[in-house]
Amino acid sequence: xxxxxxxxxxxxxxxxxxxxxxxxxxxxxxxxxxxxxxxxxxxxxxxxxxxxxxxxxxxxxxxxxxxxxxxxxxxxxxxxxxxxxxxxxxxxxxxxxxxxxxxxxxxxxxxxxxxxxxxxxxxxxxxxxxxxxxxxxxxxxxxxxxxxxxxxxxxxxxxxxxxxxxxxxxxxxxxxxxxxxxxxxxxxxxxxxxxxxxxxxxxxxxxxxxxxxxxxxxxxx
Amino acid sequence: xxxxxxxxxxxxxxxxxxxxxxxxxxxxxxxxxxxxxxxxxxxxxxxxxxxxxxxxxxxxxxxxxxxxxxxxxxxxxxxxxxxxxxxxxxxxxxxxxxxxxxxxxxxxxxxxxxxxxxxxxxxxxxxxxxxxxxxxxxxxxxxxxxxxxxxxxxxxxxxxxxxxxxxxxxxxxxxxxxxxxxxxxxxxxxxxxxxxxxxxxxxxxxxxxxxxxxxxxxxxxxxxxxxxxxxxxxxxxxxxxxxxxxxxxxxxxxxxxxxxxxxxxxxxxxxxx
Ligand code: SF4
Numbered sequence: 001x002x003x004x005x006x007x008x009x010x011x012x013x014x015x016x017x018x019x020x021x022x023x024x025x026x027x028x029x030x031x032x033x034x035x036x037x038x039x040x041x042x043x044x045x046x047x048x049x050x051x052x053x054x055x056x057x058x059x060x061x062x063x064x065x066x067x068x069x070x071x072x073x074x075x076x077x078x079x080x081x082x083x084x085x086x087x088x089x090x091x092x093x094x095x096x097x098x099x100x101x102x103x104x105x106x107x108x109x110x111x112x113x114x115x116x117x118x119x120x121x122x123x124x125x126x127x128x129x130x131x132x133x134x135x136x137x138x139x140x141x142x143x144x145x146x147x148x149x150x151x152x153x154x155x156x157x158x159x160x161x162x163x164x165x166x167x168x169x170x171x172x173x174x175x176x177x178x179x180x181x182x183x184x185x186x187x188x189x190x191x192x193x194x195x196x197x198x199x200x201x202x203x204x205x206x207x208x209x210x211x212x213x214x215x216x217x218x219x220x221x
Numbered sequence: 222x223x224x225x226x227x228x229x230x231x232x233x234x235x236x237x238x239x240x241x242x243x244x245x246x247x248x249x250x251x252x253x254x255x256x257x258x259x260x261x262x263x264x265x266x267x268x269x270x271x272x273x274x275x276x277x278x279x280x281x282x283x284x285x286x287x288x289x290x291x292x293x294x295x296x297x298x299x300x301x302x303x304x305x306x307x308x309x310x311x312x313x314x315x316x317x318x319x320x321x322x323x324x325x326x327x328x329x330x331x332x333x334x335x336x337x338x339x340x341x342x343x344x345x346x347x348x349x350x351x352x353x354x355x356x357x358x359x360x361x362x363x364x365x366x367x368x369x370x371x372x373x374x375x376x377x378x379x380x381x382x383x384x385x386x387x388x389x390x391x392x393x394x395x396x397x398x399x400x401x402x403x404x405x406x407x408x409x410x411x412x413x414x415x416x417x418x419x420x421x422x423x424x425x426x427x428x429x430x431x432x433x434x435x436x437x438x439x440x441x442x443x444x445x446x447x448x449x450x451x452x453x454x455x456x457x458x459x460x461x462x463x464x465x466x467x468x469x470x471x472x473x474x475x476x477x478x479x480x481x482x483x484x485x486x487x488x489x490x491x492x493x494x
Pocket of ligand 1: 072074149150151156157158159160195197198199200201202
């Protein structure tokens, strides 16, 4: 199913949330805004900055309120204070593609059974340059890292679909149990965010851990 | 050469991206937006090696079954010849991957129409000077790792010399190999010098490292100066007048070069939508 059709059908079936974004069909178009601004939106002087260009989504979603770069768009630190008023489903999908890159297509494929998931080992083994060393991380180190980097406690709202390798699932934890829907909404009301391959931030953290493991195993050199 | 509209195809622009500097992917999105506005493709998307969406996720971005892939890179090399084909599972110029057909074009930087872009950029940054009194320096990284990027720059130098642009002198220069950009004043034979960095995006190289080598920034400091460095032209330095441009890839008309690569691909392989 195409990402746009998936979005259309989801909205028709009562879905109104993806990540931290509330999506509303208004009859004449669509509104997107931060779910935490829900109480403001319908007030006449809501004070939100109004945008009509879906491309603005990239600017809104690059940095968090305190100016830190959002290393994955799955982070739950999306800025508030804006509303997008869009004319078409295509523009809505384009904006969502900036807010949550490929998210609609990934979930559509997951539901169709065509999503190919990439294990952590596959991801690490494909790294080049300075990140090549990341592949040396131990299984235990990687399991630990998932619990230190992923999941809502660490500001990532994605549902981890990958295993360490084909035979090794993630240890049970809050991070591995999380199903991609922040804000306690039921599955019938939100499109989950999925993590089909570890993000580059996770890879960078793997490199740090594998360096530390290497240093610990080779004291003095 | 005008491109045939492809109302059923998607365009996928591939960039490197960065885990730390979101500015580095801005040009790719700008190019995508520019092409999208022209309505030539059903969909236009970007994907990256070091940013979301990843190349492996690109397959899921569109339901178009015909996809043109253009690497927004300045030269052929490890990324365009190894990493991108591996990530997108491409085995040749045209590959069908799980029901979607990908056409793999050459990177933007090797297209001859880059020459026009460099000349336009040089004119923009120094509109009032006479090329006859001016040396144009095209600068890149230059390392043993990727001889192709050096070659791409040398090719542009040759094309500009052969053109009627009228520059007194045109030369290449590099951060890490001869001729060194740090010696720009010795390379230049004229009072005016225009330096154009041959990179896709402005990053540490173009707004920090090269400015230090040119002598227009005192030392490598925080990356904060960013675009400021391009706003203080001209610089009167080492008894010359220096104009420094931002990276060539930030030029809006790079979108045309992307389309030119697609047109060339079609011509080569007689693919017709
Ligand atoms: S690897 Fe972890 S932190 Fe990175 S996107 Fe996936 S779930 Fe989030």
